[in-house]
Amino acid sequence: MVASLVGDPARANMLTALMNGRALTASELAQEAGITPQTASSHLSKLEAGGLVEPEKQGRHRYYRLTDDDVAGVLEGLAGLAARTGHMRVRTGPKDPALRRARICYDHLAGDLGVQMLDSLRERHLVRQKKQEIELTAEGERFLAKHLQISPDMLSHPRRPICKACLDWSERRHHLAGTLGAAMMQRFAELKWAARDPTPGSRVVNFTRTGEKQFAALFGNGKD
Amino acid sequence: MVASLVGDPARANMLTALMNGRALTASELAQEAGITPQTASSHLSKLEAGGLVEPEKQGRHRYYRLTDDDVAGVLEGLAGLAARTGHMRVRTGPKDPALRRARICYDHLAGDLGVQMLDSLRERHLVRQKKQEIELTAEGERFLAKHLQISPDMLSHPRRPICKACLDWSERRHHLAGTLGAAMMQRFAELKWAARDPTPGSRVVNFTRTGEKQFAALFGNGKD
DNA sequence: ACAATGCTTCGGTTACCATCGAAGCATGAA
DNA sequence: TTCATGCTTCGATGGTAACCGAAGCATTGT
Numbered sequence A, B: 001m002v003a004s005l006v007g008d009p010a011r012a013n014m015l016t017a018l019m020n021g022r023a024l025t026a027s028e029l030a031q032e033a034g035i036t037p038q039t040a041s042s043h044l045s046k047l048e049a050g051g052l053v054e055p056e057k058q059g060r061h062r063y064y065r066l067t068d069d070d071v072a073g074v075l076e077g078l079a080g081l082a083a084r085t086g087h088m089r090v091r092t093g094p095k096d097p098a099l100r101r102a103r104i105c106y107d108h109l110a111g112d113l114g115v116q117m118l119d120s121l122r123e124r125h126l127v128r129q130k131k132q133e134i135e136l137t138a139e140g141e142r143f144l145a146k147h148l149q150i151s152p153d154m155l156s157h158p159r160r161p162i163c164k165a166c167l168d169w170s171e172r173r174h175h176l177a178g179t180l181g182a183a184m185m186q187r188f189a190e191l192k193w194a195a196r197d198p199t200p201g202s203r204v205v206n207f208t209r210t211g212e213k214q215f216a217a218l219f220g221n222g223k224d
Numbered sequence C: 001a002c003a004a005t006g007c008t009t010c011g012g013t014t015a016c017c018a019t020c021g022a023a024g025c026a027t028g029a030a
Numbered sequence D: 001t002t003c004a005t006g007c008t009t010c011g012a013t014g015g016t017a018a019c020c021g022a023a024g025c026a027t028t029g030t
Helices: A002-007 A009-018 A026-033 A037-049 A069-084 A097-101 A112-123 A138-148 A178-190 A209-219 B002-007 B009-018 B026-033 B037-049 B069-084 B097-101 B112-123 B138-148 B178-190 B209-219
Strands: A053-058 A061-066 A103-105 A108-110 A127-130 A133-136 A164-167 A174-177 A194-196 A205-207 B053-058 B061-066 B103-105 B108-110 B127-130 B133-136 B164-167 B174-177 B194-196 B205-207
Touching: A002 A009, A002 A069, A002 B002, A002 B069, A009 A026, A009 A037, A009 A061, A026 A037, A026 A061, A037 A053, A037 A061, A061 A069, A069 B002, A069 B069, A097 A103, A097 A112, A108 A112, A108 A174, A108 A178, A112 A127, A112 A174, A112 A209, A133 A138, A138 A178, A174 A178, A178 A194, A205 A209, B002 B009, B002 B069, B009 B026, B009 B037, B009 B061, B026 B037, B026 B061, B037 B053, B037 B061, B061 B069, B097 B103, B097 B112, B108 B112, B108 B174, B108 B178, B112 B127, B112 B174, B112 B209, B133 B138, B133 B164, B138 B178, B174 B178, B178 B194, B205 B209
Parallel strands: none
Antiparallel strands: A053 A061, A103 A108, A127 A133, A164 A174, A194 A205, B053 B061, B103 B108, B127 B133, B164 B174, B194 B205
8 A cells, every 4th residue: 555655754754855856875765764774675665666666776876766746746745734734744853953953965955954044045035936946036146146255157057957946854844955055055164154074974064153153144033 | 644644454444435525424434444433433533633534423423524625636646656556455345255245335236246237337338427427328217117117207316316426445446326326226125136134234235046147137247 | 211322432462564783695896 | 806885685673553342421212
């Protein structure tokens, strides 16, 4: 039965991680779900047997993606029901609070701070968002140039969009991806506001004290 | 989490039984799922808490129905995924084979024979079916008059449709409901082709030997 | 008032399945 | 070859939840 596959929290987390359409390796998915590779392997073979995901071998990696848009659609529907009744999925995520607060998603900022940043940008009309599509406004360009020394010509890329909404696993809301998301994360690092945790394989991003303040000044929501 | 609610076989059976849009009592749902009332009560409160079903008290009964069409839609989607990958839900139904073969659904015939009958009617163009809608053809009327002495004017009812497709739980396919379904079942009883099992509360329908033959002659598919 | 029906709550049992350690098997690198 | 990485299989353990019997509560009927 399909629903029981989605019902397990670990598998649900994996599927959520795949909702952005990218393919992830088995170990990445294990990390996303907070379980060991063995367990993830077991889950993934079940998901594959159920036709929810498809594997693609590449070297010694195994990439998994959602089978097609129908699967994504049904998952959306389930999430919609859950959201509607206020029964959002319990936060089963990484027990590590640092990982929930700020982490690397590919090359941009994710976690509580990542979501907060996009919220702030949207609220101040520095970007406009329609579903997955995000576009930078004129004010947004001025803001970036003034405060972060980021100019639009640094952001153009033949195949990658400047802005994109990326579903945040721990927050279940969007954060900012695309070349802008990457550029901003890079800038934070250059300004010594934040740095990736040195632990190998860790995705935690540690903010410095001053970085925390500067970030809050630019993107704060008054709650911290 | 919503998916885990649907994931359990007993609950899935209940929800499937509710997919035709009608409201069913707690005990009827227990019977459909093949579990005791206590267990069903536990499941139903979970489904209610998850916002999938809504209760309606009426006398000493509690009727449950799906909350709205969104719920039904998501359930359809899940069923679609399951069907597509050939992973149809396992037959968890009543172990009793008699119950699977022929039983009463409200006032009409359900189970293997019920589905087989509608199949036959459809195949011989005695009825036309579009989704849930079924209409009797001219040939159908002649057929009923000739073989079962049922005339169209016996079937009209201010609020109930003459024909309707009713989702068969054990077969996961449609059988015939509506005033015609009821009239045919009643005729089978009058002709002594079949009778409800005398055991109190049982929904089993027992066919007599001759009834079995007559029924097969009219609606047989050659497999019996 | 008393009995019958429909449903719920409580307690204890059982069965399933997620989980991880350890070992095995591939692929790629040195 | 030998080592390292990524993933899978095997075996054992533990926690969760479905399940039912028994008892309790509510509503209806006599």
